[in-house]
Amino acid sequence: MSNIEKKGNNLPEKKSKDIIDVVMNSIANQQNEGLIDLPKNYSLSNAFKSARLILSETLDRDKRPVLESCSKVSIANALLDMAIRGLNPSKSQCYFIPYKGKLQFHNSYFGALTIAKRDCDVKSVVVQIVRKGDEYETETDAKTGLRRLKTFNTSFENKSNDIIGTYCYVHFADGSFLFDDFTIEEIKTAWLQRPGGQLTDTHKKFESSMCKKTTINKMLKDVIKSSVDYTSNISIDSDTEDTDYEEIIQDANEVFEDEPKDEPKEEKEPVKDNNNPKPLFE
DSSP: OOOOOOSSSOHHHHHHHHHHHHHHHHHHHHTTTSOOOOOOOOHHHHHHHHHHHHHHHHEEESSHHHHHHOOOOHHHHHHHHHHHHHHGGGGGGGGEEEETTEEEEEEOHHHHHHHHHHHHHHEEEEEEEEETTOOEEEOOOOTTOOEEEEEEEOOGGGGGGGGEEEEEEEEETOEEEEEEEHHHHHHHHHHTTTTTSSSOHHHHHOOOOOOOHHHHHHHHHHHHHHOOOGGGGTTTSSSOSSSSHHHHHHHHHHHHHHOOOSOOOOOOOOOOOOOOSSSSSS
């Protein structure tokens, strides 16, 4: 597993509730005002309750509570990303990773499937492991230019052979599909992009399962990004005219700004925003 660990109940609960409640209430207010659209039937309250429980028990690699060691902006950013994508950590749809003083939000395999089926008309996803000794061949449709599976034959005896790759079909409700395949080298390269840059024991012990999950995530990434309703994948750092999302992060930072340790905090003039005169937090 990752370097995230669980801890006891000695975390100051008030601090946990402050940052999480402020972000949740801000999102709820903007949703009521029509400034944010969350996925249909998504329970913001349930998701944030799950996030609070998980984050209050999570330690970074130095055994410090992430709600203390990670910046408040990164915590707010991760929670906002969770809400906009319409995911719930209690359903294993997403997870939080502390890394270099910041809290990172990541979709899980289940989260990618949830978004794809909910927002992109994906009907099913089929992925298969290709091992050494299997008969595997693809072909290209001359009219459409799309690749597809031509032959795949395996045997029970090959199940212990080395994995050489995967292939995957994404089937849509209208009958169309996407197909692609990946070599084991491509999959392992993707694994090394994770925080820390090293393979975990899970990757080594459950290689076939991890290969399937990585393949599905890679396939669905472009499907989700190309969906008409891109609300569930808004980037906080993107340059857009609508700054409502960025204001949630900015105001959370102002409310929970860390005090300097060695010198008193300098008083600053509040920044005025003519386009949004009404403050999010009063």
